[in-house]
Amino acid sequence: MHKKRLIDGWQHYTGGLGGVWEVWRADKLNNHYNVPWHQVQLPHSYNGLDVMDPDSTYYQGEGWYRTRLSLQNPYPEGRTLLHFEGAGQKTDVYVYTEKIASHLGGYDEFTVDITEAAAGNQLERYEGQVPLAICCNNSRDLETIPSDANDFHAYGGVYRYLNLVYVPAVSIEDMHIAAQCHGLAEGGEKGSLDVQLSLYAPQFANENIAIDIIVKAPDQNIAASVHWEGKQWEGMKSIAQIELDEIMRWSTEQPRLYEVEVRLASQYGETARTVRTGFRTFEFVKKGPFLLNGERLLLQGTHRHEDFAGVGPAMTEAMITEEMRVIKEMGVNFIRLGHYQQSRIVLELCDELGILVWEEIPWSRGGLGGEGYRQQCIDMLRAMITQHRNHPSVILWGLGNENDWECDFDYFDQEDIRRFMKRLHDLSHEIDPTRKTVIRRCDFCKDIVDVYSPSIWAGWYRGIYTDYENSCKQAADEVNSFFHAEWGADNVARRHVEEPYTGFQMIDSGGGSTDERDGDYLLTGGEPRVSRDGDWSETYFCDMIDWYLSAQQRMDWMTGAAQWAFKDFATPVRPDSPIPYLNMKGVVERDLTKKEAYYVFQSYWSKRLMARIYGHSMSVRYGQEGQARTVKVYSNAATVELFCNGVSLGKRNRNSEDFPAAGLRWEVNFQPGENVLKAVAERDGQIVSDELSFVYQTESWGKPVQLQLEIERVSADRHVVYVKAYDEHGVFCPVAANFIRFSAAGDGKLIDNLGTVGGSRLVQLASGRASIAVEPGGAPGAYIPVEHFFTAGGPAITAREQDTRKQLRTTIVSAACEGMETAFVTIKEQL
Structure with missing residues (x-):
């Protein structure tokens, strides 16, 4: 077998065509015929950026790809195949104008044989090359899965690797x-x-x-x-x-x-294939813990979406490898791949790294459709199991998620859903009797599957986080095998507070009711809840995680739990988030930038000695002079000593029952202005340290009314513009959370729609600050006269600046906020 990834040489057009002939007719007419094709590399999604556009919903429809293949099959009478590792969501494959295959489903692999079609289409104008066209379509169809009510996008494009494969006739x-x-x-x-x-x-x-x-x-x-x-x-x-x-x-x-x-x-020739496997046993003990190879293992998990800043799901192997490495280094031994079959690369890395897997089909929310809908569920379950059953990391096949969430049809029949869930359960065991079945949040089906996860969001969507242990115990008593999938809180990267949200007295925590209900994710209406009324700070998130992880260590009957989700990810159902269309529950940002929560997990899960002083991105702390402020150190060391401005504040011994920070906390009086903290952690003779600096602000502030901009050049072709909020007296406002809109005019462009706090043109301030990257020469087009892009009320322009404009790349970046005067900054680059 000869296999080659088809990465380069592709052109793409986002939009519908009159038919496949329109892909090629410009070649015959010797012009572009008004179809704006552009060069791309695979993997590619045409929703890589627009899912994070704050001003419009993402495109759903056709997207076309074309290339010309030079085929050289080395086998006599051999077969020429196209192996798709995943394309979304419906795919048609053409050799020239002949449709060779169609595939429904955005997440499983499929193979297309183009042998005969390629042999019959060696057209003269293509000089022996084979013209190949692919049409992907992610248009919404109620009779397909996944539902558009889901908290994730149905991406379009050839967003996993496409391989050209030559095999012998047999x-x-x-x-x-x-x-x-x-x-x-x-x-x-x-x-x-x-x-x-x-x-x-x-x-x-x-x-x-x-x-x-x-x-x-x-x-x-x-x-x-x-x-x-x-x-x-x-x-x-x-x-x-x-x-x-x-x-x-x-x-x-x-x-x-x-x-x-x-x-x-x-x-006809020789071919070879290699499969990796592993020997292991596992058991979900009835009403008890999880065993791997006969020994108890607390499953310490997270969740992964196929989603990344700037590319959406179209992650390269290098990007996936780095993400999985960072996940493992957090101390993870379990992952739920939500909510669909994911790349084979992910499964291979889970095998290599030692991460147990729950993988599921995208029957998630919406209800249950007709025969075609059900057949797609069956086909995707069969494909997922047969394509990934060789992986020793896989222990659970997920049959559905939140199937109690009705919305896609004008009917909702619980008994019908139960019958179909039982059908999927039986099919799973028929194909693979060695794994267990699982679903999350569908109480009326929890007796059907082998393992069940209810919805427990103590301290976010319902209840308070101190309810967590009781909620888990109550839920576990109702099933044979309990696992807790999905818990956490939205948190804005770089947003910190001195006093995290404590309005628990307003929240009903009676009876241990901590299950999320339809509409709880909305930021308005409904009952009081932290998700609606809280501060969305990293500070609160870390406290919640700390409480959960400490509780999980005490629960010797528990199989495990998985935090939702490892990365912030794009979603169509959250337009009013601090970054619009972003689920912000990640412990890292959408580009893998670590938040403080990452280190809280490490302090409980990682075997490698570590220490992290909370607040590395908290450049300003605030309070009255002489007021004690809490310093927390997250570490798995036995003992930690803290220094402030070179003076030891004493040692603390780690005790996971001493909340927060497992007893590694100090009440410190900072000096006004610059302060330096250093933590020295020791375990069994090993020592690690961590250090940070910040400004302690003692001036009180009022309502933020003005913005100030600063520029930092970070590379030859990139600047970062920072904005800070101040009150009427020029005092910095370290808790300001206003929405800021960045815009640019001139030769440059904003690096935005990334879904990160430093890559979004509409974003809430985090601790009074925001930033955006700017590419000075990135705007399309040639020279634009200055009078066309200098906004009224902006900076003055001298005659000399206008005369030398053609020798400069000039970009005006503005930051605007309702109720504040718009601020401007100019970036000039000599050509």
Whole structure:
């Protein structure tokens, strides 16, 4: 098999066409014919930026891709395939104007055979190249999943890798390796591998084939080899049962992987495929904890959406690898992939890093549609399981999410949903009897699945975070296997407060009612709740996490929990967030910039010694002179010593029952102006330290009424503009949270629509500050006369500046806020 990623050489057009001929007719007419194609690389989504546009909803419709392939299949009578790792949401594939295939579903893999079509379309004008067109369509259709009521986007585009694959006329289509542990025996623990194959040979039958199987242990030594000869077959067939002595188990601490290589030879050539697998056992103890390889493991989890600043879901392998590395370094041993089948790269990394997986299909909210809707659910469940069942990291197949949330149809039949959920449950066990089924938040189906997660949002959507432990215990008593998926709070990166939200007296916490209900995510209406009435600060978020993690350590019966979600992510249902259209519950920003919460998790979960003084992005602390302020250090060390301005404030011993910060906190009197804090942490003779500086402001402030801008040049082609809010006396307002709108005119452009606090043109102030990146030469077009872009009321322009305008790149950046005078700053770059 020869495989190549098709990354370069693509052109894209966002919009509908009159038909596929319109993709190519400009070639015949020798002009562009008004279709503005532009160069792109795959993976690519045409919603990479518009999902975070604060002034409009994201585009849903057709997006076209075209390229010309130079095919050189090395196999006589070989097959030429296109292997899509994922494209959204409906995909049509054309060779020239001939439709070769269609696929429904934005998240599973599919393969298209273009052998005959490519051979028949070697047109003269393309000089032997094969014209390939792909139409993706993410238009809304109530009879498809996912629902547009979901808290995530249905992205469009070829947003995972597309591969050109050459195989012989007889090749391996699919490969399943079932690994089983057989327990201890003389000489070590034994295990077995059941090697199952299906073949791809659309034009040939009953051919003689030879198969060689080589098994490599985690140390890369050959553990077994098998030779098989016979006739080809149809369907999936077990061709070898391989017994192994002294197997090495896969675990979250030691993710040992075996490699199984299968080489198939026939008169048409040889091909090979390699699958990695692992030996492990797991159990959800009835009414009890989770066991991995017979030992209790508290599942310490988070969630992942396929979403990233600037590209949406179109993440490269390097980007995915970095994200998963940062997740693992937080101390995670479990992840829920919400709410759809994700890239094979993610699963491979979970295998390598030792992260257990819950993966699910996108039957999420909306209700239950007709036969086509149900068939898509079935098809996507079957695809997810068959495509990812070789991964030892996977333990749970998710059948749905929030299926009690009705909105897409004028009917809602709980019994019908129960029957269909049971159908999916049975199908999952039929395809893969080795894993468990799971759903989240659909109480009327919780008796159907193997593992259930209710909705518990203590301290955010309902109740207060001190309700957490009781809420979990009550929910666990109602099911055989309880897991807590989704908990957390929205938090604006770089927003800090000296006194986090404490208005708990206004919130009903009676009876342990902490389940999220429809509409609780809205910022208006309904009952009092922290999500509506709180400060959305990192400070509150860290306190909540601290309480939850401490409680989870005490709950020796608990299987585990997963915080929602690792990254801030784009969503169509939150236009009124501090960054519009952003779910801000991440412990990192949408570009992986770490928030303070990341280190709270590390202090409980990470094995590597660490220490973090809270507030690295809190450049100004405030209070009265002589007023004690709390300093928190998050660390997994036994002892931490704090220094302020070089003076030791004493040591504290870590105690996870001493909230907050596990007892690692000090009440400190800061000096007005500059202060420096240093923490020195020690454990078993190892020492780490952390240091930060800030200004302590003792001046009181009033209502913010003015803005001030500053410029910092961060690279040859990028500046950052900072805005700060001040009151009428020029005193900085460190708790200002007004919405700020940035705009630019001239030669440059804002680097915005990224969904980060430093990459959004409409954003709430975080602790009185906001920023935006600017590319001075990034605006399209040529020279623009100064009078066209200098706003009335802006800075004065001298005659000399106008005379030299053609030798400068000049950009005017403004920051505006309702009730305040607009502020301007000029960026000038010599050409």
